[in-house]
Amino acid sequence: METREAEAGGLRLEFxxxxxxxxxxxxxxxxxxxxxxxxxxxxxxxxxxxxxVPISQHRHEFYEIVLIVSGVGVxxxxxxxxxxxxxxxxxxxPRRAHGYEETRGLNLVNVLVRDDLxxxxxxxxxxxxxxxxxxxxxxxxxxxxxxxxxxxLSREDxxxxxxxxxxxxxxxxxxxxxGHLLAEAYLALLAGLLARRQGRGWRAPQGAPPSAxxxxxxxxxxxxxxxxPVPRLAAQAxxxxxxxxxxxxxxxxxxxxxxxxxxxxxxxxEWLRQEPELAVSxxxxxxxxxxxxxxxxxxxxxxxCSPSEQALKHRAxxxxx
Numbered sequence: 001m002e003t004r005e006a007e008a009g010g011l012r013l014e015f016x017x018x019x020x021x022x023x024x025x026x027x028x029x030x031x032x033x034x035x036x037x038x039x040x041x042x043x044x045x046x047x048x049x050x051x052x053v054p055i056s057q058h059r060h061e062f063y064e065i066v067l068i069v070s071g072v073g074v075x076x077x078x079x080x081x082x083x084x085x086x087x088x089x090x091x092x093x094p095r096r097a098h099g100y101e102e103t104r105g106l107n108l109v110n111v112l113v114r115d116d117l118x119x120x121x122x123x124x125x126x127x128x129x130x131x132x133x134x135x136x137x138x139x140x141x142x143x144x145x146x147x148x149x150x151x152x153l154s155r156e157d158x159x160x161x162x163x164x165x166x167x168x169x170x171x172x173x174x175x176x177x178x179g180h181l182l183a184e185a186y187l188a189l190l191a192g193l194l195a196r197r198q199g200r201g202w203r204a205p206q207g208a209p210p211s212a213x214x215x216x217x218x219x220x221x222x223x224x225x226x227x228x229p230v231p232r233l234a235a236q237a238x239x240x241x242x243x244x245x246x247x248x249x250x251x252x253x254x255x256x257x258x259x260x261x262x263x264x265x266x267x268x269x270e271w272l273r274q275e276p277e278l279a280v281s282x283x284x285x286x287x288x289x290x291x292x293x294x295x296x297x298x299x300x301x302x303x304x305c306s307p308s309e310q311a312l313k314h315r316a317x318x319x320x321x
Contacts, residue, residue, distance in 0.1 A: 033061035036112050039172075041180045043114040044187045046169040052106040057099035063113040063135075065190070066090040067153075067161060071105035087158050089151040089194060091134045095253065109165055116273070117184065119266035121191050122221060130198035131191070132217035136252060151198045164190045212237050213251050220260065224267055225288045230256050264288050265302055268295070269310065276311040283307060 036045050057076055068088040074081050075090060077098040084106065092098055094115060100106065113121075118135065125131045134151065153161060168186040171179040216237045220228065233256050234244035245256070252259045268287045271278060281292040284307075289295035300306045305313075 030058060031060045037114060042172055043117040044168060044183050045112040045172060046165055047110040047112055049110065050107045052100055052103050052108055054101050054103055055099050057097040059097050060092065060094055062094060062115055063118055064092040065111040065113065066092065067109045069107045069109060071107050073103035073106040074101040076101050087153045089153060111165060111187065113187065116269065119270045121188060123270065124188060125192055125195055126221035127218050128195040130195035132214045133198050134194060136217055151194060153197060157193065157197065161190055161193060213247065220263060224264055225286055228260050228288065265299060268299060268307065269303065272307060272311045273314050276314040280307045
């Protein structure tokens with residue numbers, strides 16, 4: 001792949017002049033995980049763009065953290081548009097289609113994050129309300145056309161973020177022992193910075209009490225092993241059941257019950273990756289599944305394999321899946 005270098009706002013960028021994956025996207029409407037995460041050990045990859053051209057709305061099979069380094073443009077997602085400038089940050093999840101329009105000297109850095117790494121970040125950083133505002137609730141604000149509190153970094157913060165991105169990329173490219181773990185550590189630093197900055201002025205969507213939903217997402221992470229019926233969640237958020245259902249579903253894009261189930265499965269997948277020797281029944285209990293048989297059945301339905309098969313993959317040294 002041909003590469004070039006350029007100076008953008010005093011920050012060095014390296015970018016891809018010709019990216020064959022975009023032609024694949026034109027055919028499928030999605031950027032595929034296998035095209036960017038060729039090393040099975042890599043769960044974070046850096047992809048740089050200088051003079052980003054307009055690109056139609058598309059999806060990714062991974063999360064994407066976008067740092068706008070310089071230039072201007074319009075970010076398009078669904079029917080919503082908003083202006084971009086240096087210091088803006090976007091967090092795009094795999095469910096959300098987005099693209100760029102009216103680009104003029106738009107230089108950006110994409111930090112690509114495999115979806116199986118996000119639960120680990122959420123476990124470590126989920127107590128920061130800004131984390132959920134970025135990784136869970138941003139898409140809801142786009143849907144509402146009320147993206148009034150998007151994240152914008154100061155010049156100092158942008159330089160710090162870019163330094164961590166550089167280190168992240170160096171560790172992945174070097175391929176040394178432990179390099180991918182170090183890359184994930186730099187990603188955690190970046191995500192922590194973004195969550196702290198986002199948490200300063202985040203407002204919940206559609207008139208919910210300030211930060212009530214973000215605090216609730218944090219609370220759920222801390223109590224996944226417990227019984228979490230919807231009335232308990234509504235009481236924790238300080239809302240009536242009817243209001244809670246409406247506001248939660250608008251924010252998360254799914255019902256409270258479906259969200260808790262998905263978070264429990266994410267947490268279980270993380271336990272199976274980190275401690276594959278654990279008994280399936282123990283993993284089930286740690287993640288709030290009182291019935292190990294139900295846990296095994298729903299895990300297979302949603303993840304395509306049983307918990308035991310998932311653990312076996314990791315015991316054998318595989319990181320993929």
